[in-house]
Amino acid sequence: MEELNKYFKHLKRSNKIESWYDAEILPGKEWEKEIFDSLDACNVIFLLISQDFINSDYCHKEMKAAFERKKRGEVEIIPIILRPSDWEKQEFAVLQVLPEGGIPVTKWNLADDAYLNISLRCAESVKYLI
Numbered sequence: 378m379e380e381l382n383k384y385f386k387h388l389k390r391s392n393k394i395e396s397w398y399d400a401e402i403l404p405g406k407e408w409e410k411e412i413f414d415s416l417d418a419c420n421v422i423f424l425l426i427s428q429d430f431i432n433s434d435y436c437h438k439e440m441k442a443a444f445e446r447k448k449r450g451e452v453e454i455i456p457i458i459l460r461p462s463d464w465e466k467q468e469f470a471v472l473q474v475l476p477e478g479g480i481p482v483t484k485w486n487l488a489d490d491a492y493l494n495i496s497l498r499c500a501e502s503v504k505y506l507i
Contacts, residue, residue, distance in 0.1 A: 378425060380488065381457070384496035393500075394421070416442055421453045424469055427460040431467060444468065455502075457495055459483065475499070 378398050388394040397419070402411045416422065422443045430436045446452040456474040458464055458481045464474070476482065476494040485491040 380492055381423075381425075381495065384492045385499070388496075388500060412439065413442060417446070419452065421455065424454060424456040426456050426458045426462060426464050426469075426474075428462040431462050431464065440469065455499070457482075 378400075382396060385394060385396065389396065397415050399408065399412055402408050416439060424430065424440060424443075443452060443454055447454050454469065454472055456464070456469045456472055458474050458476065458479055460483050461481050464470060464479070475498055476485070476491045477498070480491070482488050482491040482495075
């Protein structure tokens, strides 16, 4: 997430996107409520895909909530393939993934090239997502 955020900085500076992830939950807050309130408030959700994500029961719960919103036309979901996994067999495999070709970030010669690819493709889409 931190690496990807570096490549979204230009979109943040131009106020085209705002990002949030669960590490920003303040001490003393109810973490599950904060997560689902944030999922309900956003209009684009990035799924950061690895085998750990796929195996996580909690990530599956979050993804299920995201897909309910997508079915209602309230949110766009963009899967980002970070590491090799069996992502092609998952519910989100019907969606166009990034980076291009579904090649995991860790399989690119330079991870920076993958993150740039993701950032540029998202920048092309942002006018449609805002």
